[in-house]
Amino acid sequence: MRFKLLCCCAISVAAAFSFAVCARADEPIVMKISLPTINDGPHIFSKNLAARIEKDSGGRIKAEVYPASQLGSIPRQIEGVQFGSIQCVVVPPEFMVGVDDRFQLMAAPGLVGSMPQAQHVAADPEVQKLILGLGANKGLHGAGLFAVVPSSIDFRTPVRHLAEFKGKKIRIFASDFQKVAFERLGATPVAMSLGDVLPALQQGAIDGAVAAMPVFTNFQYQDAAKYVTETGQPFIFITAEISEKWRATLPADLQQMIDHAAVEEAVAINGVTAKLLSDAEKDWVARGGERIQLPPDEQSSMMESFGSVAEDVASKDPKLAAAYKILADAAKRDK
Numbered sequence: 656m657r658f659k660l661l662c663c664c665a666i667s668v669a670a671a672f673s674f675a676v677c678a679r680a681d682e683p684i685v686m687k688i689s690l691p692t693i694n695d696g697p698h699i700f701s702k703n704l705a706a707r708i709e710k711d712s713g714g715r716i717k718a719e720v721y722p723a724s725q726l727g728s729i730p731r732q733i734e735g736v737q738f739g740s741i742q743c744v745v746v747p748p749e750f751m752v753g754v755d756d757r758f759q760l761m762a763a764p765g766l767v768g769s770m771p772q773a774q775h776v777a778a779d780p781e782v783q784k785l786i787l788g789l790g791a792n793k794g795l796h797g798a799g800l801f802a803v804v805p806s807s808i809d810f811r812t813p814v815r816h817l818a819e820f821k822g823k824k825i826r827i828f829a830s831d832f833q834k835v836a837f838e839r840l841g842a843t844p845v846a847m848s849l850g851d852v853l854p855a856l857q858q859g860a861i862d863g864a865v866a867a868m869p870v871f872t873n874f875q876y877q878d879a880a881k882y883v884t885e886t887g888q889p890f891i892f893i894t895a896e897i898s899e900k901w902r903a904t905l906p907a908d909l910q911q912m913i914d915h916a917a918v919e920e921a922v923a924i925n926g927v928t929a930k931l932l933s934d935a936e937k938d939w940v941a942r943g944g945e946r947i948q949l950p951p952d953e954q955s956s957m958m959e960s961f962g963s964v965a966e967d968v969a970s971k972d973p974k975l976a977a978a979y980k981i982l983a984d985a986a987k988r989d990k
Contacts, residue, residue, distance in 0.1 A: 683717035684905070689732045690745040691849040693722040695869035696803045696931055697745045697893050700924045704743075704799075704895070707916040712909060729848045737794035739900035748786060748800075748894045749828040750848070755789040757978045759830035761892040763965035765958060766986055773802035773890045774925050775989035782985045785978055786894060796902050798917035799895035801924050804932045805887040809871050810863040811856060813882040813945065817953045826852050826864035831968050833865065833889065839960045856880045867891050869935040877944040884947045886954075888961060895921070 686708065688701045698720075705718030726732055726741055729750045735741030737754075751758040767773040776782055777800050787797025814820060821841030827833040829846040837844040845861060849870070855861045856879040863880065870876075871883060895917050902910055940946060949957065969979040 683715055684909075686716050686718045686742040686901075687721060687726065688718060688743040688745060689721045689724075689726045689735065689741050691722075691724045691729050691732070692867075692870055692873070694873045695867065695935075696801075696924055696928045698722050699927060699931075700799075700801065700893070700895070700920055701745050703923065704916060704920045707920060708913060711912050711916055716909065716913075724850045728850050733896075736896055736898045737900075739794075739898045742898050742901045743798075743895060745893060745895050747828055747891055748789075749830040749833075751790065751795070751894075751896070752829045754793045754795065756972065757789055757975055758786070759828075759832055760969075760975070760979055760982055761786065762828050762830035762889050763832040763968075763979065763982070764836045764889045764961040766965065766982060767802075767890050770802065770805070770890075770929065772986065772989050773805075773892070776982070776985050777802045777892055778922065779985040779989065781981050785981050790896060791899070794899050796897040796899045797894060798897050798914055799893075799921035801893055801921040803891045803893055803928055804867045804869070805885075805890050806865050807868055807871070807883045807885045807887075808863045808865050809856070809876050809880045810882045810884060811859070811880040812862070813947060814863070814884045815947055815949070817949065817957055823862040824860075826855065826861050826866075828865065832965060835968055836889075836961050836964045839964070840957070853879060867932075867935075868939060869931055871944070872935045872938045872942070875942075877939065877942045881944045882947060883939065883944060884949065886949065886957065888958070 688705055690697050690701055692698055701720045701722070705720050708716050708718045724732070726735060729746055732741060732744045732746065733751055733754070736744045748758040749762045767776055783800055786800055790797060808814070808825060814823070817840060824843045824845055825837055826847040827837060827844040834844045847855065849866070852864045852866070853874055853876060856864060856876065868883065897913065936946060965979055965983070969976040
């Protein structure tokens with residue numbers, strides 16, 4: 656009798672365990688999408704991508720979006736994707752320069768001169784093949800590339816002329832192309848993750864910061880630095896990088912579905928970026944901020960000084976030079 660009771664208990668435990676395993680197997684796969692900004696093009700792209708993936712996977716994947724560096728600084732987000740604790744990061748490619756030096760290429764000043772041209776370059780098959788493939792041996796699977804807006808510089812004090820750049824300490828993206836460009840203007844460039852920028856402006860550790868106008872408005876920069884000089888260079892691009900470690904655990908149909916969704920959403924976001932920029936510009940002025948344009952002749956002088964930056968930086972490394980040629984050729988095709 657006791658033996659039968661033990662057998663029954665064992666069968667019950669086994670059945671319960673089997674049910675628990677099946678229940679877990681039926682649970683959706685979690686996909687965390689992380690980004691440093693909020694309420695801007697990359698955020699809308701991330702939300703649209705999340706909704707698209709959940710729909711196209713038939714609920715097999717549950718996508719969660721974490722904007723405003725909720726999962727850590729930009730370097731920590733990138734590391735998380737490499738290790739698989741975060742499944743996707745949506746970030747300017749320059750911040751992955753530690754993964755591959757060629758990620759910084761998209762920040763080359765003067766590469767593109769308008770939003771339509773920037774969008775065409777981002778969609779160019781040769782450019783996508785290059786940029787989205789750079790992290791393949793470092794745990795990253797490039798899934799999407801798109802242009803956001805031209806960059807501007809937010810200053811603590813007004814900068815209305817090129818000469819006033821001299822001596823200014825300016826936050827830049829992690830790119831030698833930006834570094835050399837601002838050094839030519841007499842400024843001191845400092846690479847800095849987005850989460851550190853506003854405190855640095857508030858404390859006077861830096862005089863200005865390169866970013867997008869929607870970033871300045873959404874993070875309330877006007878209280879610390881209300882003068883935005885709209886240089887229009889360089890343009891800001893965004894890449895969506897998937898964790899290769901996580902991706903390898905998915906069935907082939909889900910892998911392909913995610914890639915397809917990222918490509919299509921990277922194209923779809925082009926239709927909203929112009930309005931986002933326009934709205935941000937209006938909000939900035941409404942909140943007491945000032946928009947400044949350099950005099951036309953000084954804007955031309957700035958672009959002239961930037962003219963050889965990309966080739967000068969790229970020429971120091973054959974791999975960088977070959978990669979930049981791909982971008983430059985695409986920019987010429989898409990003028």
